[in-house]
Amino acid sequence: MSRRFEFVPRDTKKIETKNRRIVTKIPVPESSEIIEELRKYEPLSMSGQPLVVWDRAEGFNVYDKFGNKWIDFSSGVVVANAGHCNPKVKNAIIEQAEHGLLFNYCFPSEIRGKLVKKLSDISPEPLKKVFLLSTGSEATECAIKLARKYGQKVGGKKKIKIITFDDAFHGRTLGAIQAGGSKKAKEWIVNLDPDINQVPYPNSFKYSWADVNDPTYSDDKCFNKILSSLQKQNIEPEHIAGIMSETFQGAWMELMTPGVTRKLREFCDKFNIVLIFDEVQAGFGRTGKLFGFEHYNIVPDNLLC
Ligand SMILES: Cc1ncc(COP(=O)(O)O)c(C=O)c1O
Numbered sequence: 001m002s003r004r005f006e007f008v009p010r011d012t013k014k015i016e017t018k019n020r021r022i023v024t025k026i027p028v029p030e031s032s033e034i035i036e037e038l039r040k041y042e043p044l045s046m047s048g049q050p051l052v053v054w055d056r057a058e059g060f061n062v063y064d065k066f067g068n069k070w071i072d073f074s075s076g077v078v079v080a081n082a083g084h085c086n087p088k089v090k091n092a093i094i095e096q097a098e099h100g101l102l103f104n105y106c107f108p109s110e111i112r113g114k115l116v117k118k119l120s121d122i123s124p125e126p127l128k129k130v131f132l133l134s135t136g137s138e139a140t141e142c143a144i145k146l147a148r149k150y151g152q153k154v155g156g157k158k159k160i161k162i163i164t165f166d167d168a169f170h171g172r173t174l175g176a177i178q179a180g181g182s183k184k185a186k187e188w189i190v191n192l193d194p195d196i197n198q199v200p201y202p203n204s205f206k207y208s209w210a211d212v213n214d215p216t217y218s219d220d221k222c223f224n225k226i227l228s229s230l231q232k233q234n235i236e237p238e239h240i241a242g243i244m245s246e247t248f249q250g251a252w253m254e255l256m257t258p259g260v261t262r263k264l265r266e267f268c269d270k271f272n273i274v275l276i277f278d279e280v281q282a283g284f285g286r287t288g289k290l291f292g293f294e295h296y297n298i299v300p301d302n303l304l305c
Pocket residue numbers: 077134135136137138140169170171172246250278279280281
């Protein structure tokens with residue numbers, strides 16, 4: 001459960017640099033009404049952040065209405081990867097609003113046609129079909145569904161297992177949260193899907209067997225940790241429909257080692273398993289390449305971006 005910051009305005013050192021300006025008490029006394037309204041009408045989970053009331057944001061700067069200016073190190077949970085209010089993004093939104101079409105669900109439109117073609121053109125084979133959804137969680141749910149449908153088609157009723165990684169995050173809806181790697185986050189579900197299972201993520205902060213700088217490290221040894229976890233859970237590779245991973249785990253800011261990822265690709269090819277990369281946090285340039293998977297020289301079967 002989120003903890004709330006207490007609303008106690010404090011005298012703060014005045015700051016005036018290129019990217020930061022603090023000229024008031026923090027939190028700003030005049031902002032108490034806004035905070036009170038939010039706390040009155042929203043659930044507790046929405047009130048865990050510092051009491052800075054965002055008014056506008058540009059590039060990596062956030063401004064309040066009271067003359068203060070901060071650097072947004074969160075980048076809106078990596079959403080503002082092109083910068084807040086990037087003029088190209090802003091103008092495209094304005095242009096579309098002025099054009100006079102804000103919604104057309106699954107009915108055809110020229111603009112949607114242009115977008116899906118563009119996304120397909122910039123993606124390598126086999127990532128050529130595009131399905132536009134509103135949130136990352138929906139993309140996760142859809143990926144689970146597609147993998148299970150494919151699994152059953154090619155391998156029968158038992159090929160339904162979805163394998164994901166400890167500490168992974170794939171969203172907050174029912175399937176997405178079960179695909180996530182936090183046991184605590186799913187306690188409330190009680191009746192967990194027995195066919196969504198986790199294996200350890202090769203995380204060098206946690207495990208020496210995953211640390212490429214450890215003298216005893218090898219890709220085989222590292223990948224075997226994943227295989228032995230499957231064995232311990234009595235999971236037959238033939239029953240796996242899909243394996244899903246973030247290309248870097250947001251929780252640790254760590255990329256999987258390329259050798260292990262290539263072994264994962266080989267394993268999925270061998271057992272006709274859909275390899276799903278969740279790049280809701282990594283995609284579109286946020287790891288320095290257009291897609292995170294380009295760091296590994298492999299391509300997934302399904303990409304969530
Ligand atoms: C890797 C990853 N997958 C899925 C999601 C869920 O996306 P959304 O919050 O849009 O449902 C997130 C959100 O932070 C994410 O980081």
